[in-house]
Amino acid sequence: MPLSTTISCLLAAGALAAMPLTAAPAGAQVSSAQPESRSGAQLSDDPRMDWWRDARFGMFIHWGLYAVPAGEWDGTTTHAEWIRTTAQIPLETYDGFVEQFNPVNFDADAWAAMAADAGMKYIVITTKHHDGFALYDSAFSDFDIMATPFKRDIMAELAEATRAHGLEMCWYYSIMDWHHPDYLPRRGWEAADRPEGDADMDRYVMHLFAQVTELLTKYGDIGVMWFDGEWEATWNSSYGEALYKLCRALQPDVIVNNRVDKGRGGMAGISDEGYFGDFGTPEQTIPATGIPGVDWETCMTMNGHWGYNAADKDFKSTTDLLWKLGDIASKGGNFLLNIGPKADGSFPQESIDRLREIGDWMDVNGEAIYGTTASPFDTLPWGRCTAKIGDETSTLYLHVFDWPTSGVLRLDGLGSETLSATLLADPGRAVGVEQHDGKAYFQVGTGAPDPHSSIIKVEIVGRPIVYRAPVVHTQSTILVDPIEITLSTSSPELEARYTLDGSEPDASSTLADGPITIGETCVLTARTFHHGNAVSGTTRVNFERVLPQPATGAQGAHPGLRREVFEGKWDALPDFANLTPVATQQSDTVALPEEYGKEYVAHRYTGQLRIEKAGAYTFALTSDDGSILRINDELLLDNDGLHGSETVTGVVALDAGWHPITIEWFNKTGGAGLSLMMGPVGGELKTIENTALSHD
């Protein structure tokens, strides 16, 4: 069955409620000086995610043939799981590792026990990494564990042991494959030795589907399919959607990460557009304020490498790892912490030691991680906060990294009544609490009870009331016609009051009890009140009523835009004035054509944009790599640079008529993408129809 038929069958399997994953909707949210805590965002109510959200903490395992060289090749010791590429090892040489891979010390029960004892709730292991070697007995490849002297299905053994220890078994699977003859593109350095021949990417994708099918049918219930290696141009969203739906068709409750599709957005882990996948995947980084409104998981190495590197002794301390765990949980994310086992099947001693110390901490403090949600506070100077929120009472877990030498810990902005406070690591130590002026003072005594991170468990009445300046929700701060905005506080118990003349709000100022119409230039100043008292700083937003830019253009002779295609290697947008296009085409809208290669290429789109009605319009420019948007010869959006799929938005007031428009885009290598959406401020963003575009 041709892949296109297979894919169309899967896409037709629309019965699956597979909704694309999106980050927070575009639009301006102007808050007080500090970033808004993500606790205000709502996650999906998909029950599939429940165990994963409660888990908060998992083990990543990168293991395979690359553990044999252990990071060293020709005297260089900086390699790891990428060694076949970073050391440019020819395929037949690399295949030689198969005979050497005999992990006689592999003990699935010991691995699962170390993960469980460390407080981890799931294990994600590389069933196949980019090198194409399968750590399981695959019916679709001879390049697998059964070809080694070991001849045991490691995934089957690990799945059994993982479940025996009460953990979820999860599979990592690389879309990119440097071994399979049909995967494209070839590595540049080996193209001569390993020509494409009759390589067929569709045929490779069928192979991938077959292996994913066996991974989801031979080994019982799988918690997560963790895809990776999705960034090359040969993998596209049609494949991604079909693969997502395949996984859900085989195991409806399986969770699938967002690297199944093209929505990863580089190391940040999620782009702004809607792609398939159930959670974002920041890598080696922790989002500064979480990722509002979606599930996400930071994956991170203990040292500097994913796969085993014998020379890399630069392991993060246990304290650093526990602070990262607390930081991630306080922002509502999961922590996937990596182990790179040795070729003999044992864990590095440095990893074993840290897992044990983390487990000791989790034995005492795990309730401050499992089943918690994001902090209701903005940044805290001494540490982090996680929460378990209920209607009658709630629990706040204060993760104190920096213990107060005074013996008194101050928590600013707590408007809730506290019922009790205890130290998880020293429950016998009494903790007094005083509250006044929106601050809580915990008499915790000198000497932190835990050497890494000490948790103060605080019970409060009802849901948290947190004093912070109101958030102003608006799609724009410039307007042509009147716009509606809203103000929000962190709790329905609090009031937001405001003025429009720049003066400081007081208890008699206007109450924000619904949408506010802004029709003129003004300075909105908002403040939070509790029981008639001001309890926050102010949020100040300048709104400007502007005249729309005049329509300086005229309808062109042809519909759509002119697209000029250029070839070259750039790290940023080139100066097109000095280039000669290799092709000039008509483009119905701002989008990539199919026939042109999407690497080492640049496009310039020029023409006229028709505006039906004078007003303020939002434009959203998404691209991989860089792009810019000019209207009326003025730069409106700058999305230039080498990056994954990223979106920038902006607002401009335009009069009715035709406006000159230019979009420039380039892609160096890897993923490619370009789209331009627009809509009236506060309205839906849509692709620009070619009837609104013209060129001469």
Ligand code: FHN
């Ligand atoms: O290239 C891989 C890398 O080897 C490793 O597997 C990480 C883990 O998330 N993922 C890719 C890099 O983003």
